[in-house]
Amino acid sequence: MTVTAGGGTALTPEELTFWRLLQRVQVQITRALEAELLLEHGLSLPAFEVLAHLHEAPERRLRMNDLADRVLLSRSGLTRLADRLQSEGLLRREACPSDARGLYAVLTDEGAARRDAAAPTYQRAIRGHFLDLLDDDELRRCTAVLTKLLSRGGACPPDRRRS
Template sequence: MTLLRDEGLTVEELAVWRMLQRAQVRIARHLEAELLVAHDLPLASYEVLMQLAEAPERRLRMNDLAGRVLLSRSGLTRLIDRLQRDGLVARQACADDARGLFAVLTDAGAARLAEATPTYLRGIRTQFLDLLGAAEIGQVREMLGKLDGDA
């Protein structure tokens, strides 16, 4: 196929890229469905709650949080609006930056996260980890580490 040759990709290279995309989407869709059914919690909301729970003082600046959950600032703002309406997150002014805002995990948000985490972890186990052996997990980690610009 001339399109592949013109861009310097082989059929195999393109196939690997597409497999990586499909695997990520398939796993994310499964996690999303499980979290919605069991906890009425979309995957993006779970990720925000988890990032806040792992942060010092259970809070992050909105810009930092957007980068960690791979959302645009406007997308994160809409999501935080919903989480705040549900009482799972609060906004807090930044003392050293009048324009800055923190997203803060509430006690209700921490409780909802604690309820949803076993479902999330079970999904990762069944949809990803159980399909690989220990050596393969190490290999995947090494390979993905090369691709992770933040590592």
């Protein structure tokens, strides 16, 4: 390994290839999922994720900050998406009784119906573009590696993210 001018260790060609492949695979799968959701249901992938997370939450509601963390959007990005989903009648926002500045996103019946209609497309796309390409052992190993990487806490703390 070589040391870079900044004092860090340079990436090997194999390491750089792996890193770039990881990025490309994530983008490729995300684009394919989004294309199918848009074509069949008129929902972007982030919109589907918002509806899905609300569907899975107790009382079909989450605080906006918690929802942003779960769907990997900035606070302002989620606010813009929630505005669109609210205008379509798929969610509503309610004040948080314990925090005057806090808001809940709440899944409406219409939002639940859109999520239910799109869920088979989402699941089929994930299976077809990703899971069916891995055998059980590869899936277990990939899960272990990704879990290890996430447990290291390398992501920016929520209070330091840009909005």
